[in-house]
Amino acid sequence: MENTLVAYYSLFHNTKHVALEIAKQTGAALREIIPDKNYSFDYNTAAKEVRNQIARGFCPKLISGNESIDNYQIIFIGTPNWFKTMAPPVMSFLQQHDFTGKIVIPFCTHGGGGFGQIENDIAKACPNSKILPGIAVNGMIAPEEITGWLEVIGHDL
């Protein structure tokens, strides 16, 4: 789909794998969201930093992801579940673009908490968009499960 973008942030590559599979199956363009300073790969260090950022509503500067989204009508947005919400770089992406009139489709990877507040938080950040049901992935996902989900939401596109 030429007018479709898969934008994602991923620290440990789980969300990246899902993003790649969605892009492969839909033919969408792929865009990695990269903050100017990445998080530590040490869980405890990252957790401290992330908790602090979420509490402050801090949105980091992006070194990738800022490019225009004007050419895209359908935008998949992927994030890890970090303390029940999206990773701050994804909030930066949402704040830096206008999603009015576009179709937004969330997806996340998580460690057991599913979407948490992510779908609500994305809907709040894109009040003038049509939000379609997303997919929350715990660990690995079979490509057929992505296919099944895309078929279901495809009826609303």
Ligand SMILES: Cc1cc2nc3c(=O)[nH]c(=O)nc-3n(C[C@H](O)[C@H](O)[C@H](O)COP(=O)(O)O)c2cc1C
């Ligand atoms: C700082 C931090 C906070 C997390 N908080 C949650 C959480 O609240 N609920 C949950 O299910 N998983 C949580 N996780 C697990 C991640 O969502 C999960 O490992 C995810 O697949 C990582 O995605 P990534 O590989 O794309 O970075 C957390 C991980 C980190 C590093």
